[in-house]
Amino acid sequence: MTTLRAGWVITQRDLAHWVRQPWAPVFGLLFSIMLLLVFGFLFGGAISVPGGGDYISFLLPGMLALSMMFGVEATATAMANDARRGITDRFRSMPIGSASVALGRVGADMANSAVELLVLIIGGLLIGWRISSDPASAALAVLLLLLLRFAVLWIGIFLGLTFRGEGATMAVQVLVWPIGFLSTAIVSAETMPGWLGDIAAWNPLSATATAARQLFGNPSGITEGPLVAGAVWLAVGWPLLLTAVFVPLSARAYRRLRH
Amino acid sequence: MTNHTLTADGLRKRYGDVHALDGFDLSVPPGVIHGLLGPNGAGKTTAVRALATLIDVDGGSASVAGFDVRTQARQVRRRIGLVGQNAAVDEVLGGRQNLVMFGRLYGLNSADARVRADQLLDTFDLTDAATRAVSTYSGGMRRRLDIAAGLILTPAVLFLDEPTTGLDPRARNEVWAAVRAIAVRGTTVLLTTQYLDEADQLAARISVMNHGRIIASDTPDALKRQVGGDRVSVTVPLREPLTSIAQRMAAAVKAPPAIDADTRTITFEVGTGVVAIAEIVRALDELGVTPEDLMLRRPTLDEVFLTLTGKEVAR
Numbered sequence A: 001m002t003t004l005r006a007g008w009v010i011t012q013r014d015l016a017h018w019v020r021q022p023w024a025p026v027f028g029l030l031f032s033i034m035l036l037l038v039f040g041f042l043f044g045g046a047i048s049v050p051g052g053g054d055y056i057s058f059l060l061p062g063m064l065a066l067s068m069m070f071g072v073e074a075t076a077t078a079m080a081n082d083a084r085r086g087i088t089d090r091f092r093s094m095p096i097g098s099a100s101v102a103l104g105r106v107g108a109d110m111a112n113s114a115v116e117l118l119v120l121i122i123g124g125l126l127i128g129w130r131i132s133s134d135p136a137s138a139a140l141a142v143l144l145l146l147l148l149r150f151a152v153l154w155i156g157i158f159l160g161l162t163f164r165g166e167g168a169t170m171a172v173q174v175l176v177w178p179i180g181f182l183s184t185a186i187v188s189a190e191t192m193p194g195w196l197g198d199i200a201a202w203n204p205l206s207a208t209a210t211a212a213r214q215l216f217g218n219p220s221g222i223t224e225g226p227l228v229a230g231a232v233w234l235a236v237g238w239p240l241l242l243t244a245v246f247v248p249l250s251a252r253a254y255r256r257l258r259h
Numbered sequence B: 001m002t003n004h005t006l007t008a009d010g011l012r013k014r015y016g017d018v019h020a021l022d023g024f025d026l027s028v029p030p031g032v033i034h035g036l037l038g039p040n041g042a043g044k045t046t047a048v049r050a051l052a053t054l055i056d057v058d059g060g061s062a063s064v065a066g067f068d069v070r071t072q073a074r075q076v077r078r079r080i081g082l083v084g085q086n087a088a089v090d091e092v093l094g095g096r097q098n099l100v101m102f103g104r105l106y107g108l109n110s111a112d113a114r115v116r117a118d119q120l121l122d123t124f125d126l127t128d129a130a131t132r133a134v135s136t137y138s139g140g141m142r143r144r145l146d147i148a149a150g151l152i153l154t155p156a157v158l159f160l161d162e163p164t165t166g167l168d169p170r171a172r173n174e175v176w177a178a179v180r181a182i183a184v185r186g187t188t189v190l191l192t193t194q195y196l197d198e199a200d201q202l203a204a205r206i207s208v209m210n211h212g213r214i215i216a217s218d219t220p221d222a223l224k225r226q227v228g229g230d231r232v233s234v235t236v237p238l239r240e241p242l243t244s245i246a247q248r249m250a251a252a253v254k255a256p257p258a259i260d261a262d263t264r265t266i267t268f269e270v271g272t273g274v275v276a277i278a279e280i281v282r283a284l285d286e287l288g289v290t291p292e293d294l295m296l297r298r299p300t301l302d303e304v305f306l307t308l309t310g311k312e313v314a315r
Helices: A002-020 A024-048 A056-086 A087-092 A100-126 A135-160 A166-181 A194-202 A204-215 A226-256 B046-053 B071-076 B095-105 B108-123 B138-149 B167-182 B197-204 B221-226 B242-253 B273-285 B300-315
Strands: B004-014 B017-026 B035-039 B059-064 B080-083 B155-159 B188-193 B205-210 B213-218 B231-237 B255-260 B263-268 B293-297
Touching: A002 A024, A002 A100, A002 B095, A002 B188, A024 A056, A024 A100, A056 A087, A056 A100, A056 A135, A056 A166, A056 A204, A087 A100, A100 A135, A100 A226, A135 A204, A135 A226, A194 B004, A204 A226, A204 B059, B004 B046, B017 B035, B017 B046, B017 B059, B017 B205, B017 B213, B035 B046, B035 B167, B035 B197, B046 B059, B046 B155, B046 B188, B059 B108, B080 B138, B095 B108, B095 B138, B108 B138, B138 B167, B167 B188, B188 B197, B197 B300, B205 B221, B205 B231, B205 B300, B213 B221, B213 B300, B231 B273, B242 B255, B242 B263, B242 B273, B263 B273
Parallel strands: B035 B188, B035 B205, B080 B155, B155 B188
Antiparallel strands: B004 B017, B004 B059, B205 B213, B231 B263, B231 B293, B255 B263
């Protein structure tokens, strides 16, 4: 109980940052909106969706999934900064549960991403994206997106605790791009060369993007392969697998601070 | 040993080939400022981190306020404050927000945390800056806030790891005043520093550390006595023969001269400075030499330190 309470106090610290520095999250949102506009209008005209359908309708669920995955960067940076500046050590010298620090990060980043998701959905609706399914399916799509964010959060915590230098943050920033593009988030895997398309189809990000498209009733750009029928299950399975791997790795990285 | 607030017995910690702690022993009675003095890499920070339950040691034992740091970390954490080398406060939040947050993490409810935060802001003269973002604070203010955050539960032991490194002299004085005020209220302070004057100014006792262990432990004055008696220095005018004057004075005070030709200063280590000065003045008078400067001083901690660590290297 004290662990949860301490985690909540640490979450509130980040929420207080929003009030103090509202431009920081707003800047992050503007970046996501900019990406949406660049792909939706600049590149979108040149991109066709296999199986038919309008590109904006195809793109928006992909952008939502992409922005959830990009959250790994924010998480890793925040963890690494706290560790480097001694704030993590201060927390560790206090009588709080050892999971509090990670839980505080989870709370803050999930809140942040929920707001980001909401803003992108509203932005999408403004540029012509539509939800063509029922509210329950749409809600499930949002939950799957948040589940992906939850999974990459633990990757971020692990990376932030393991690589505390500023270089690590840079590395994460660079690496998220190829991982993000090598998926069906922005273009269908079926427009890629065969082997590349196979990799992209198995990217966890693709599972969530495709599942979100199916659940929102948008064109999925997928006409064959495991994602046609199994995207929702993969969008549950991948994040759970990543979480199952990275929660223990994060716990180990936290314990290794004692070395 | 039981009435000591802080004890360490043979602590060992190895990083690869480096023995950061190599049989570290320490005992500090309650309510004093104890200085842990040593050069960079002596193991001071490792010692503090081990005592503050942040790292596992490879061997030895330690207790804080009667609780074992290895097996009763939770109880220890309730009774310590840690102020590390970089000011570990949230830059974006204000000073009060920081203290309220840390207070709640120490288990206070919101109302109590606010009351305690305001008390500490007042104590550390930060009330005027309470709502400003910490990023706008000066180095000294940030340090004071950092120290305040370590005092929320009025700990039995406060660890201060090089609290004035990187501060200008004015900010350093502010921090010193704050540290003195803490010890007056009964909190034991373990202060690490590589500044000898800082240890001399603040600490009732000083442990000198080198290569992961304590090589001397005493009051500042007693440590100074360890390296011998008073020093008398005579600066001779340029036209006078330095060596022959030195020999004549050496015969008078019965001590070997240390001659610095650049500054034309002759220094003697003597038993009682006042007696030696009389002898030296008489000798100079007989030679018809008027000194440019004549100085009597106690040995500095710098000399203590160099003597002690020099012996250590030679061993």
